[in-house]
Amino acid sequence: MTEWILPYNERGKDAFRVNDALRNLGRIEWVQNINLTNINTGDIVYLYEAAPVKAIRWKCKVTDVRREDSIIDDSAYCDSGITYDGPFIELEPLCEYFLLQQLSLNNLRKNGYYGNMQGSCRIERFKPELSEYIHKIDKIQTSDEELTKVIQKISMQELEKLARSSSKRNPEVREIKTKQYNRSVFVSAYTKRRAGKYCELCGEMAPFLDKDGNPYLEIHHVVWLSNGGEDSINNTVALCPNCHKKMHIVQESKDVHFLQKILDYKG
Numbered sequence: 001m002t003e004w005i006l007p008y009n010e011r012g013k014d015a016f017r018v019n020d021a022l023r024n025l026g027r028i029e030w031v032q033n034i035n036l037t038n039i040n041t042g043d044i045v046y047l048y049e050a051a052p053v054k055a056i057r058w059k060c061k062v063t064d065v066r067r068e069d070s071i072i073d074d075s076a077y078c079d080s081g082i083t084y085d086g087p088f089i090e091l092e093p094l095c096e097y098f099l100l101q102q103l104s105l106n107n108l109r110k111n112g113y114y115g116n117m118q119g120s121c122r123i124e125r126f127k128p129e130l131s132e133y134i135h136k137i138d139k140i141q142t143s144d145e146e147l148t149k150v151i152q153k154i155s156m157q158e159l160e161k162l163a164r165s166s167s168k169r170n171p172e173v174r175e176i177k178t179k180q181y182n183r184s185v186f187v188s189a190y191t192k193r194r195a196g197k198y199c200e201l202c203g204e205m206a207p208f209l210d211k212d213g214n215p216y217l218e219i220h221h222v223v224w225l226s227n228g229g230e231d232s233i234n235n236t237v238a239l240c241p242n243c244h245k246k247m248h249i250v251q252e253s254k255d256v257h258f259l260q261k262i263l264d265y266k267g
């Protein structure tokens with residue numbers, strides 16, 4: 001698998017609107033010029049937007065090469081009406097980058113890139129730190145956890161810009177596998193009835209009634225099931241949603257001790 005950088009112009013008199021085409025069509029055709037003779041299916045392509053942003057904007061996978069005839073109707077994104085001759089390669093987007101500062105030409109130059117972005121080329125042509133750098137940024141941009149850390153340091157104005165540009169009308173579906181413990185409905189029902197209307201941590205009344213008219217409280221395992229806790233009335237308490245969330249986000253030891261005491265008394 002080889003990695004490539006391909007520059008494009010998003011604005012200009014014969015520009016093809018690559019960003020919109022990638023977002024809306026989910027794949028695009030790209031002329032396979034002489035520089036791309038050796039590109040293969042499965043290679044990774046970083047698309048560099050020369051104008052106006054001057055930064056790597058997309059990571060794509062090559063899904064076809066040496067295609068003679070165009071099979072994707074992208075005419076809506078070609079304002080000049082120019083048509084191109086094959087052969088084409090086909091690209092499928094893997095990630096659209098939003099933190100463009102890190103992938104700007106200036107920063108790429110500081111990390112091993114040299115020259116101007118003209119024409120497609122392999123990343124391995126540059127010093128190895130360039131590919132390391134791009135992979136590092138890619139990791140940050142594709143991990144919600146890493147992104148959150150970066151986001152904490154940017155201004156509200158910058159954040160608004162990013163939020164607006166990354167808004168999605170129809171977010172794609174992602175399947176998440178989770179482990180579900182098979183918990184006893186009797187343990188849960190008993191625990192709720194034992195608590196009555198009140199949260200066993202803050203002592204406040206349940207915030208609302210559920211559809212059946214019962215006070216809404218959630219079952220919490222004081223020793224988490226994932227830590228080997230039992231699903232038994234000696235380990236479950238009924239909490240309001242606020243306290244329940246708090247137990248999972250901060251898990252303060254004073255709260256854990258308090259709940260344990262309640263269980264010693266009631267359980």
Ligand SMILES: [Zn+2]
Pocket residue numbers: 199200201202203204239240241242243244
């Ligand atoms: Zn509470």
Ligand SMILES: [Zn+2]
Pocket residue numbers: 219220221244247248
């Ligand atoms: Zn819980």
